[in-house]
Amino acid sequence: MKILIVNAGSSSLKYQLIDMVQETTVAKGLIERIGIPGSKLKQTVGEDKYQVEMPMNDHIEASKQMLAALMHAEHGVLRSMDEIGAVGHRVVHGGEHFTASSIIDDDCIKAIEENSQFAPLHNPANLMGIKATKTVMPNTPMVAVFDTAFHQTMPAKSFLYGFPMDYYSRLKVRRYGFHGTSHRFVSEQAAQFLGKDIKDLRIITCHLGNGSSLSAVHGGKSVDTSMGLTPLEGVLMGTRSGSVDPASLQFIMNHEGMDINQMVDVLNKKSGLLGVSGLSSDMRDVEDAAAKGNKHAQIALDILHNGIRKYIGAYAAVMGGVDAVVFTAGIGENSPELREEVIKDFEYMGMKLDPQKNKVRGVLADISAADSKVKVLVIPTNEELVIARDTLELVGESQG
Numbered sequence: 001m002k003i004l005i006v007n008a009g010s011s012s013l014k015y016q017l018i019d020m021v022q023e024t025t026v027a028k029g030l031i032e033r034i035g036i037p038g039s040k041l042k043q044t045v046g047e048d049k050y051q052v053e054m055p056m057n058d059h060i061e062a063s064k065q066m067l068a069a070l071m072h073a074e075h076g077v078l079r080s081m082d083e084i085g086a087v088g089h090r091v092v093h094g095g096e097h098f099t100a101s102s103i104i105d106d107d108c109i110k111a112i113e114e115n116s117q118f119a120p121l122h123n124p125a126n127l128m129g130i131k132a133t134k135t136v137m138p139n140t141p142m143v144a145v146f147d148t149a150f151h152q153t154m155p156a157k158s159f160l161y162g163f164p165m166d167y168y169s170r171l172k173v174r175r176y177g178f179h180g181t182s183h184r185f186v187s188e189q190a191a192q193f194l195g196k197d198i199k200d201l202r203i204i205t206c207h208l209g210n211g212s213s214l215s216a217v218h219g220g221k222s223v224d225t226s227m228g229l230t231p232l233e234g235v236l237m238g239t240r241s242g243s244v245d246p247a248s249l250q251f252i253m254n255h256e257g258m259d260i261n262q263m264v265d266v267l268n269k270k271s272g273l274l275g276v277s278g279l280s281s282d283m284r285d286v287e288d289a290a291a292k293g294n295k296h297a298q299i300a301l302d303i304l305h306n307g308i309r310k311y312i313g314a315y316a317a318v319m320g321g322v323d324a325v326v327f328t329a330g331i332g333e334n335s336p337e338l339r340e341e342v343i344k345d346f347e348y349m350g351m352k353l354d355p356q357k358n359k360v361r362g363v364l365a366d367i368s369a370a371d372s373k374v375k376v377l378v379i380p381t382n383e384e385l386v387i388a389r390d391t392l393e394l395v396g397e398s399q400g
């Protein structure tokens, strides 16, 4: 069976067609500028790259063009839409309603709508993708896979903030966590790689990309994670500040004459690596600049390294020890410098890198020294594959 994975943004739609027999990607594409002049679709099939520019006013037109590209006589991979057995959608916020992936029916759509209050930029966009693909593929079963679901196993002591309880009971303000699909995938891969039952492992997963979060995975279950009600909390990110003193906002707003929306915009879009370095949100640029002696770039890296180290120490405390630390996503998979800085001086906890093995980029590898008690691993994440596997399983069950 072939499964189509869709990740819809407000003006974009990413897709990937996966053959579930081999678990290989058959085609992937990106549609940009939906509803904006200059809409275009780019599709990659192996070495073949196909690009079309044409007006796409909404997600329905974009979905039609996605299918047209997949069925294109020269650049496509499908003869008919019927070859797509199911569609798996990435949905950012499942709130407390979704503890796992779900078949998309009217109730599911309603619950995603209800959770839009927590992810006002993402859930409505995800829903546009769901509704558009349902319009153009009305008979194809669809599944929603949530970034938050994996973290629903967190105990109350990890997910509650120190607010008056009423904010949780009435407003559902709590830590939800994100990147759950990635934390789940790499922790399962780690157990498999180590030849151990995940139930016996305490793993700290470090998903470090444009957005970054860490998770404490005890016995295969997320017991704590660094992102919160929104993906702003936690370590320093590309343009996001990560955790700050909440009262500092009042101070800054009073001095700068900003309202709360402007302030949160600064925290989300003008802070992080970009804000501190004053150069770029891209880790490669910041590492290059720091290597050439740029002090602000160096302090941005130092804040990031230090923040990650603090979470690793904290999560080892939460789980009463740690058996493996996993680095994943763009930075985690590709920056030996960051991994070295993060893991150094952790020998007192039995954690030591092998500098030679740590040179790897983007491949699954054990980078710990032979005498390291804690395994340190690089594991490329593959969120699309998790979405595809969940989709196959749920659709199989529903047709079962």
Ligand code: AMP
Residues within 6 Å of the ligand: 208, 209, 210, 211, 238, 281, 282, 283, 284, 285, 287, 329, 330, 331, 334, 335, 361
């Ligand atoms: P992601 O959000 O997972 O795509 O990750 C994007 C981040 O990974 C960006 O900050 C990139 O600069 C970073 N990244 C990608 N390749 C490298 C690399 N070779 N070295 C350092 N950072 C990298």
